[in-house]
Amino acid sequence: MIGPASDAISFGPFTLAVRERLLLRQGTTVDLGGRAFDILATLAARANEVISKKDLLAHVWPDVTVEEGSLRFHMANLRKALGDGKDGARYIATLKGRGYCFVAPVSRSGGRDDARSEAAASYPQANLPSRLARMVGRTDDTAALSAALAAARFVTIVGTGGVGKTTVAVAAGHHVVDAFAGAVHFVDLGALNDPKLVAPTVASMLGLSLQSDDATSALITYLADKRILLILDTCEHVIDAAADLAARIFASAEKAHILATSREALQVEGEHVYKLAPLAYPPDDLEPTAAVAQAFPATELFLERAAASGARLDLDDSEAGVVAHICRKLDGVPLAIELAAGRVASYGLQKTAMLLDERLALMWPGQRTAPPRQKTFRLLWTGASGCCRSSSAWCFAGLPCSLGIFRLRRRWQ
Known part of the structure; x- marks a missing residue:
């Protein structure tokens, strides 16, 4: 049975993280169907080696009998996703009567860390703070927030001052950092006293050099095809500006995810509110042993x-x-x-x-x-x-x- 020889394989502008089933192009996730991904992983793992159609079919469809037409269909989608043949790029060669061969130069590495490094090259300002060595009573909140982010893309943690919104947001960021290949950015809005600085601050944290006064439009254009998580912390005192920016990013950048913290909900389209309660303590009617x-x-x-x-x-x-x-x-x-x-x-x-x-x-x-x-x-x-x-x-x-x-x-x- 054919299997990948390494956790991560790099070629051209791409990094293929096999275990995570993730293909990155300069830090941005490339959408591939499951069959196309299996084909790419198989070919890249045996670069410069001819693999017959029969072997490919047996690996990609191990429990199903399919016609060669299915292989050609998914191969065509794979080549399109890679841009094979455009601007001189050449990745997969077809050898008539023999099969396929991955012909691009490749380098192999350890996988997850290298995939994250690939993203870091495109997101040099990534700045997720360190999480606490130990959190008390917030494990379930972190897991629930991670699931909500995956399902809804835009979540606001709402709670009173001092309840731990920032702590839980950072923990959730670390929990999902691999899913975003390291592209998790923490933006502290707490120090701002002018709502007009919200969009420029976010843009600055992403390393953008603004060429106009419309920071929001420039930011949305940049994020249009980026898979990224923005953590907007302490929104309550600039809530109108933060809400407007979050709503526009959610509507226009379909791969971008937003995790906000605020003492009140942003109340905009797409927002899912997660209410963070204080820690439970012994009630009056329970004997305090x-x-x-x-x-x-x-x-x-x-x-x-x-x-x-x-x-x-x-x-x-x-x-x-x-x-x-x-x-x-x-x-x-x-x-x-x-x-x-x-x-x-x-x-x-x-x-x-x-x-x-x-x-x-x-x-x-x-x-x-x-x-x-x-x-x-x-x-x-x-x-x-x-x-x-x-x-x-x-x-x-x-x-x-x-x-x-x-x-x-x-x-x-």
């Missing part, structure tokens, strides 16, 4: 981040109750939980809980490497009248409460 605390993602995250900050917690049932209380007070918002957990090493568990219970304003720093909007937040007591439904009545300066009601308080950042 140590085993229970470790079974909920919110309390699991608190314990993990507290230990990472240097706190020594010998978790017993009484301490488990305090941890559960803190996570309920913070409504299961991951960023808030991480900030509170980071104070345990300095204040202790009981004192940290007391500070949250007191009607005070607390300034707690986040990680030094976090985006500016997440580096420092002030916890503010709003009083019972400050929020119509939140049981905690706490909000985070720069963040809305868990129901998205509070306005941004940027003066505290």
